[in-house]
Amino acid sequence: MSFTSFNFFIFIAVVIVLYYVVPKKLQWAILLLASYGFYLSTGTDNLAYILFTTLFTYAGAMYMQKLRDDNRAKVQAQGDDITKDQKRAMKKEVEKKVKRVQIITVVVNLGILVFVKASGFFISNLNDLFGVFNWDVSVPMVNIIAPLGLSYYTFNSIGYLLDVAHAKHDAERHLGKFALFVSFFPSIVQGPLFRYKDVGTQLAGTHEFNYDNLKFGAQLILWGVFKKLVIADRVCAISNLVFSPEFLAGEYYGSQVFFGVLAYSFQIYCDFSGGTDITRGVAQMMGIDLPVNFEQPFFATSMADFWRRWHMSLGAWMREFVFFPIMLSKPVSNLSKKARNRFGAYAGKIVPSVIAPMVVFFLIGIWHGITWQYIVNGLYNAIIISSTVALTPAYAKLAEVLRINTETFSFRLFQMLRTFGLLCISRIIVKAPSLGDAFVMIKKMFTSWDPDFIFFRDGKIFTLGVDAPQMTLLFVAIMILLVVGILRENGMKIRESLAKQHFLFRWGMVLALLAFVLIFGVYGPGYDASAFIYGRF
């Protein structure tokens, strides 16, 4: 069921009505039924995966909880008969067991994810390696179709296990409510990721009907649909053409590459953030607050800043469960000490700040896909961010020497354009048919731009998959997106601000957006609206 299909909106309407009509203590049950109903609508074949993850994670967390509860009960039962040291020893013993359970449950969950998503990659590369050595050995390919939302619910489950293991909160005892946390349908397709203590408790709780939530949620859904159907599904014609093997086999300019990557940047942003808006809007209509996943990423002033604004929930997850543990781990601490002793205090300080991002962005790269392109892209991002950290003092010195005022709008604009340029390279690496094609495209973008502006003359710009009227429409839509982005960047809460206006203005804006989407959206019989890009992760 596509998020922008009429069937989905009918489904949401029915779920919301039932949600508020049933006794509050059964609201979680409605959501659970809806979540599994939604999941089953995509096919029954992969139900086993989510059921296994749910039951296994539930059992693992409950066992860790039981170990602690039993120990607590034992200590309480013994009262003053045991010393503080004995209590500490007992707790240490229990925590060792908890750690073992934590490792097993996380490894199993991660193992499923890696097996389903990476086995094809490893087998094909292994077979290629055998070919290099002329060994007459071949491992049979394993063709597994990843079940819907595997990455999302696995990461949510791993986060939950780690939070329980670190005693951030108790394990959820109610299997149904836990199953809802794993399978919550609006977010299972493409996130956002969330922690049990933030969202799980909301899902399990009760919610009074709130008119503002209903209104704001619906407006957010409409905004998401606008981004997806008017911009993303239209602009993809350009990026699909420019990045196609057929196009790249012929003669092309760097300007066309840039145009294509610009289109792809808007496509991926509008598709992903549009989908997230729909997800958050649906959840908000039921009084559930999901984390924000995008914050005007095109206004980022550095790659690090970009990743703080893009897919924020993944960044938060990586920060909590990968970045900080690496930063604070013994091996990295020891390495940092050695670096400080050998190269000075600064080196000691930046070693963990370089290693941790390298690991995080490598993982983010392969989270998107286990191919050499995603691996290279992950490393590319990692190198830029790590080197930025390492070279920050040098950049500050350079600005000082050149007398550049870094607090001005013009400098900020330069930073945004620079960041966008770096991002373009990243996008090309990922989107090109192969790494070889990516390198050629990047080279052309810088060396064979289009000195006579041939591409921009005589209407040639309208030969890249989108004609003049569609291009004009795209321009208008992107301007709308930009205006809203600028307002939000300046701290304006759009929906709350709209709510304060006269009802005619309010209704006019919403109905104008609705009409805009209905007229200009890429949908309906005859269109091939692409599925959400991030749905395959």
Add this chain to the structure above:
Amino acid sequence: MTKKQIFCSIGFLFATCVVLYLLCDLFELKNSTNFARRFSTYRDLHEDTVDAVLIGTSGVDRYWIGAKAYEEYGFTSYPLSTGEQPAWLYEYLIEEAYTYQDPELLILDMRPFGQDNVDEVEMDVKARRVLDVIEPLSIYRLKAGLKTMKVMHETFEDKPRFDISYLLSVVKYHEQWSDDKYSVEKNLFERQHKYLGFYVNKKKSIRKKPQEMVIYDPNYYESLDPVAEQAFYDVIDYLKENHKDKKVLFYLSPKFLTTLEMGRMNTLIDMLEKEGMDYVNFCETDENGQFAYDFGFDLSYDFYDGGHTNFYGADKFTGVFAAYLDEKYDLPDRRNDPAVKEQWDGIYDKIKAKIPELEAEAQAAAALQSQMEAEPDDQYDEGEEE
């Protein structure tokens, strides 16, 4: 929810419906603008001024000059026809007819019951021509959309059971905004049919394509398409339940039938006789191979293709059919009714005046004339109605 919130919600939903209505009005099937004019003009006629309504395909609006029948006999009649109108939507067209007028005579075209219903695109187009033009804010429009979904789903396995585009036309046609030929002004403002439903086209009204007579065999039978057959029984049941006091006449306008069509019409006639329904078959021929009814057709001059008369043929046909209706049914003479005179007087003269204009234009483009003769019959490209 507070009272204010409830009122706001209702108000907003109402405003949303208005927007949807306007959008559906703006976007419709490309040549439905012509059909839309026919239907919107019907809705604008003065109340209780229509004595007979004809429902059906181009076998109605290419043949029947209601304005001529009014001039010569005084009764008024209006065609609610669309291209290849599907029989399964007849009930809703009849409801449309009786929502705005109270005609004592209903004339139903027999051609739809002889149609094949096997091509998904064709069926879709035929249905949408009707759905796009009947009153959008009506229960019968909703029922027509739901019935179309049912028929399409039952006929074609891959069609979904629910397709919102049959209820909200903007879902289907919104991409027309980028079409050069799409005109907001035309869709919104050019809503009047100049000739009270009679089809006038600068090419087809004056095109002359010689035809060879087909000998009609009343003893040759072919079974109806299942969808058409079911539609027949649905219509009969509907008429018996809702309009048993009205006079109903099924009719088949003169065309050059294929063997299959002839066989199906004979089957249909048997079914009509069994149900006790009146009918008139203008395709019947005598033993000399001439039309049984004396239309005075010149077969080299009066048809633009095997299934349609041009203006000349329509003029002759209307003369005969109007006389038939005047004799058989006690229809009023409204030539002194001011409400009727206001909208009907002079229309036939307007049509007659238009034809020589079209002929002059065609003669001025002689090369176009010879190209017209070579053009294959295009059932779907109606071209522009005048």
